[in-house]
Amino acid sequence: MPPGPERPIRRPNVTVDCNSRTLRALSDNLGQLTFRVGGGALNNGASPGPTGPALNVYADGVLLKTARVAALDENGEDGLGGNDHSAWLADFMSGQQFARSDFDGDGVLSGNDLSLWLAAFFGGASAIGCGAAVCP
Secondary structure (H helix, E strand, C coil), rough: CCCCEEEECCCCCCEEEECEEEECCCCCCCCCCCCCCCCCCCCCCCCCCCCCCCCEECCEEEEEEEECCCCCCCCCCCCCCCHHHHHHHHHHCCCCCHHHHHHHHHHHHHHHHHHHHHHHHHHHHCCCCCCCCCCC
């Protein structure tokens, strides 16, 4: 199915709307929902803006939480590679705490973030990126 403004992805109760940059899903009978969002970032390395992208969680139109997100694929190209590693290193060496490269969400760029990136890279699970598979 070609990308469109709104279409289901992987799970039948999850819908993505590229135009409004939203993801909609129905919870189970306990009010719980778990899903994984694939994507990439456009980190040019050590650029301004220590705050990272955020995910706003709503239920019936009420904001429940805002969570920071970070993408291991830092250059938005096809999966994890040397350029992503280089972008992370540029953030790490800058001395600033760029949330976009804080993969464990603890507020600090550290060896643990690098360890998470290396595990994904050498695990081969992120060898192919999302590209424009869902949203152009």
